[in-house]
Amino acid sequence: MTIEKTFWQQRRERRVTLVSLADNIVSESTLSRFEQQRTQLSAVTFIQLIQRMHVDWSVFLAWRPEPSFDQLRRAAEKGNAAPLHAFLHQWSPRQSILARWYVELLLARFFHEGTAELAATSQVAMAQVLKTDHWYHDTLALAQQLVHMTTIESLPTLLDANGHQLQLDHYAAEAMSTGIGVQMEGVLRLLRENQVAAAQSAFEQTTGLRANHFEEELEYCITRILLQNERDGTSRGFATVANILNGVREMADAPFLRAFIPQIAPLLQRHGFQTTLFDAPAFFKQYAQHHTIC
Amino acid sequence: MGEEPCMKLGPFFRQHRLDAGMTIHQVADNIVSDGVLSRFERGESEVSALTFWRITKRLNQDMDTLQHQFCHLNPQNDVVLAAGQASQSELVAMMRRYRARFVKTGWRYDDLAATYCQALAWINHSVPELPETAALDRAMAYLEQIKRWGSFETALTTALVPCLKQLQLDRVAAALTTQLTRDAVPLVSFGRDSVLAQLLAVAQTVAEVWIESQQYEEAANLLHLVARFPLDSSMALQYRQQTLQLRIAYHRDHRSEYTQQFSILANTWQDTQYQMVCMADQESWHRLVRREEGRHDD
Numbered sequence: 001m002t003i004e005k006t007f008w009q010q011r012r013e014r015r016v017t018l019v020s021l022a023d024n025i026v027s028e029s030t031l032s033r034f035e036q037q038r039t040q041l042s043a044v045t046f047i048q049l050i051q052r053m054h055v056d057w058s059v060f061l062a063w064r065p066e067p068s069f070d071q072l073r074r075a076a077e078k079g080n081a082a083p084l085h086a087f088l089h090q091w092s093p094r095q096s097i098l099a100r101w102y103v104e105l106l107l108a109r110f111f112h113e114g115t116a117e118l119a120a121t122s123q124v125a126m127a128q129v130l131k132t133d134h135w136y137h138d139t140l141a142l143a144q145q146l147v148h149m150t151t152i153e154s155l156p157t158l159l160d161a162n163g164h165q166l167q168l169d170h171y172a173a174e175a176m177s178t179g180i181g182v183q184m185e186g187v188l189r190l191l192r193e194n195q196v197a198a199a200q201s202a203f204e205q206t207t208g209l210r211a212n213h214f215e216e217e218l219e220y221c222i223t224r225i226l227l228q229n230e231r232d233g234t235s236r237g238f239a240t241v242a243n244i245l246n247g248v249r250e251m252a253d254a255p256f257l258r259a260f261i262p263q264i265a266p267l268l269q270r271h272g273f274q275t276t277l278f279d280a281p282a283f284f285k286q287y288a289q290h291h292t293i294c
Numbered sequence: 295m296g297e298e299p300c301m302k303l304g305p306f307f308r309q310h311r312l313d314a315g316m317t318i319h320q321v322a323d324n325i326v327s328d329g330v331l332s333r334f335e336r337g338e339s340e341v342s343a344l345t346f347w348r349i350t351k352r353l354n355q356d357m358d359t360l361q362h363q364f365c366h367l368n369p370q371n372d373v374v375l376a377a378g379q380a381s382q383s384e385l386v387a388m389m390r391r392y393r394a395r396f397v398k399t400g401w402r403y404d405d406l407a408a409t410y411c412q413a414l415a416w417i418n419h420s421v422p423e424l425p426e427t428a429a430l431d432r433a434m435a436y437l438e439q440i441k442r443w444g445s446f447e448t449a450l451t452t453a454l455v456p457c458l459k460q461l462q463l464d465r466v467a468a469a470l471t472t473q474l475t476r477d478a479v480p481l482v483s484f485g486r487d488s489v490l491a492q493l494l495a496v497a498q499t500v501a502e503v504w505i506e507s508q509q510y511e512e513a514a515n516l517l518h519l520v521a522r523f524p525l526d527s528s529m530a531l532q533y534r535q536q537t538l539q540l541r542i543a544y545h546r547d548h549r550s551e552y553t554q555q556f557s558i559l560a561n562t563w564q565d566t567q568y569q570m571v572c573m574a575d576q577e578s579w580h581r582l583v584r585r586e587e588g589r590h591d592d
Binding site for chain 2: 003013014015016020040041042043044045046047048051052053054055056057058059060061063064065067068070071074075094095096097098099128132133134135136137138139140170171172173174175177210211213214215217218221240243244246247248250251253254255256277
C-alpha cells in the first residue's frame with residue numbers, strides 16, 4: 001500500500017478532518033492533493049502531520065529488521081548460534097559492516113568461534129565506535145560487545161567514550177539503560193583484572209544517571225557493591241547481592257543470568273560471598289559454564 | 295502544534311546513518327542522488343516523505359526506536375514525553391492548557407491530552423479530581439475506534455486504567471484483548487519499550503486491579519493471554535507476571551510457600567531505586583492475605 005493511502009486511512013480512522021489536521025502545517029488543498037497522490041509532501045511536513053494525529057512511524061513502513069541486533073544478542077545469550085550463522089551467510093557488502101562485526105563479536109564471545117580473526121575485528125570495530133560522534137543503536141550495540149572483546153588496554157578508552165555519550169543527553173529510555181549496562185560491564189571487567197582505579201573512574205561517569213529498566217538497575221547495584229569492596233578491601237553489601245540474585249533466580253531469567261553471572265562470579269568468590277538464601281557455588285556453576293569471559 | 299522541531303530531520307538522519315556505519319552512497323544508491331541526500335543531511339534541502347521512508351529502511355533499524363529517539367530530541371510535540379518529564383505543577387499546567395485549547399478549537403487530541411495529564415496528576419495526588427466521566431468515555435470511545443493501537447494509545451490506556459470504574463474497565467479489557475489477539479504471537483524476543491511490551495504491561499495492570507477487587511477469574515484469563523508471549527524479553531514483564539500469578543494461586547490455595555516465593559521476588563528491589571515496587575507489592579500481598587483470612591473465617 002502507498003504511504004498516501006495509508007495516511008488517508010489513518011486520518012479517516014481517527015475521524016480527523018483535512019482542515020483541522022492541516023492547520024498551520026500545510027494548506028488544506030495540498031494535503032488533499034497529497035492523499036490523492038497528485039503531489040508530494042516533504043518528509044518534515046509529513047512527520048509533523050503524523051505526530052499531530054499520533055500515528056507511529058512504523059505504520060508507514062510495515063517492516064522490521066529481521067533479525068534485529070537485539071534478537072541476535074538474545075539468541076547468543078540463550079546459547080543458540082544458528083541465527084548468527086544464518087545472518088553471516090546472507091550478509092552482503094551493500095549492508096552495514098557494523099552488523100557483520102557485531103555478529104562476529106557475538107560468535108567469538110559466546111561460542112568461541114572465529115577467535116583467530118577476533119583481534120583484527122575488535123580493532124576495526126573499536127576504531128569505528130570511537131570515531132562516531134553520536135552513538136544511538138548500532139554503535140552502542142557494538143560497544144556492548146566490545147566491552148568484553150577488546151583488549152584490556154583499550155577498555156578504559158572505550159568506557160570513557162561511552163561515559164561521554166551517556167552525558168550528552170541524546171538517548172531515549174532504552175538507549176540510556178543499555179549505555180549504563182555497557183559501563184557497568186566494563187567496570188566489572190576492569191575489576192576482574194584488578195584495575196580498580198580505572199574501574200572507579202569509569203563508574204563515576206554514570207553519576208546522576210538512572211537506568212530505566214530492571215535489568216540494568218540490578219547490574220548497577222551489584223557493580224556498585226563489588227567496586228566498593230574491591231576498593232576498600234571489604235565484603236559489605238552481600239545481603240543486597242544475595243536478595244537480588246535470589247529474586248532473579250526465582251524469576252528464572254535465564255538469558256540475563258547467563259550473560260551476567262560469569263561477569264560477577266569471580267569477584268564474589270574472591271570476596272568470600274556466602275548466603276543462606278540459596279546454594280551459591282551450585283548457582284555460579286550452573287550459569288558460569290555457558291561461556292567464559294576473556 | 296506544528297512547531298518546528300529542535301533537532302531537524304536531516305541532521306537526525308545523518309547521525310543515524312553514521313550510527314549504522316553506512317556511507318551516503320550506500321544509503322542513497324538508486325533512490326536519490328548522493329548530493330541531494332548530503333544537502334538533506336545538512337539541513338539545506340528537503341526530501342519527499344516517500345524518499346525518507348525508502349532511505350530510512352536502508353539503515354535497517356527498528357522504526358519504533360528511531361521514532362522514540364526523534365521524539366526524545368523533540369519532546370515539545372509529544373504529550374506523553376513532555377508529561378513524563380514534567381514536574382507535578384507543570385503537569386497540572388499542561389492539563390489546563392490542553393483543556394482550554396480543546397474548548398477553543400475542538401481538536402480531539404487536545405481533549406485526550408488533557409485527560410491523559412489529569413489522570414497522571416490524579417495518580418500522583420497533585421489534583422484531587424478524577425477526569426470527568428464524560429471525558430473518560432470520550433477517551434474510551436477513541437480507543438475502541440483505533441484498530442491497531444500505537445504508542446500513544448497504549449500510553450493513554452496505561453494512564454487511564456487506575457482511574458476507571460468497573461464498567462469502563464471491562465470495556466478497556468475487551469479492547470486490550472482484541473489488541474493482544476489480533477496478530478500471531480512473536481516467536482522471538484521483542485523490545486522492552488516496544489508497543490507490544492507496553493500493551494502487555496497494561497494488561498497486567500488491569501489484572502492487578504481485578505485481583506484487588508477480587509475478580510480472580512477475569513484476572514487469570516487476562517494473564518493467561520499475556521503468558522502466550524515470550525515474556526523473557528523484559529524482566530519487568532516477567533516479574534509482574536509471576537507476582538500476579540502467585541496472588542491468584544494463593545487465593546485458590548493458601549499455601550505458605552506462595553508467600554515465601556512472593557517475598558523472594560519482591561525483595562529483589564529492596565535496596566534498589568525500585569524499592570517502591572518492593573514496598574507496594576509487599577503491602578498488596580498483606581492486603582490479600584488479610585482478605586483471604588477474612589473469607590476463611592466467614
